[in-house]
Amino acid sequence: MTPWWIILGGLAFALAGGYIVRSGLRLRGVPDRTGWLRVPGEITEWRTGQRIGPPDGTDVRTHPRYPVVRYQLPDGSLNVFVNRTTMDTGLYLTGGRVEVLVDPQDPRRAELSTTGRDQRLISWGHLGLGAVFVVLGLLVCAGGVVWLLVTS
Numbered sequence: 001m002t003p004w005w006i007i008l009g010g011l012a013f014a015l016a017g018g019y020i021v022r023s024g025l026r027l028r029g030v031p032d033r034t035g036w037l038r039v040p041g042e043i044t045e046w047r048t049g050q051r052i053g054p055p056d057g058t059d060v061r062t063h064p065r066y067p068v069v070r071y072q073l074p075d076g077s078l079n080v081f082v083n084r085t086t087m088d089t090g091l092y093l094t095g096g097r098v099e100v101l102v103d104p105q106d107p108r109r110a111e112l113s114t115t116g117r118d119q120r121l122i123s124w125g126h127l128g129l130g131a132v133f134v135v136l137g138l139l140v141c142a143g144g145v146v147w148l149l150v151t152s
Contacts, residue, residue, distance in 0.1 A: 003148035010140030017133025024126025033101050041071035041100035043092050047082055067092055071100040073107045081110050085118050
């Protein structure tokens with residue numbers, strides 16, 4: 001293998017890491033929920049995301065499952081929403097009690113109280129993994145350059 005292929009491979013690895021870091025930065029925009037009401041809720045079911053694969057049904061993989069949560073509005077009526085982040089079905093069982101954040105300006109807007117934390121955790125995971133890819137890619141590039149200089 002020539003040093004040029006090593007340098008190009010390192011650059012590709014670093015670029016992939018940059019893409020992962022960029023996706024982590026996009027996920028960091030967790031909205032501020034200060035002032036939202038905390039009310040009890042219950043997970044009523046799990047909704048599977050959009051199916052992946054051809055329409056003939058030969059591929060049955062699906063996106064993650066999202067919890068459907070029921071909670072009581074301040075006026076006493078019940079509301080239901082599908083949480084925007086997926087959760088571990090073993091951690092949040094159907095019928096399980098959860099804490100819901102409700103927008104006091106529009107009580108129909110709600111999310112699980114752990115949604116922001118989960119989104120931040122995923123963001124930091126992307127940033128960390130992407131940084132590792134970038135550093136390793138740059139180290140491989142540097143090794144290829146050194147090899148090129150030594151063998152020339």
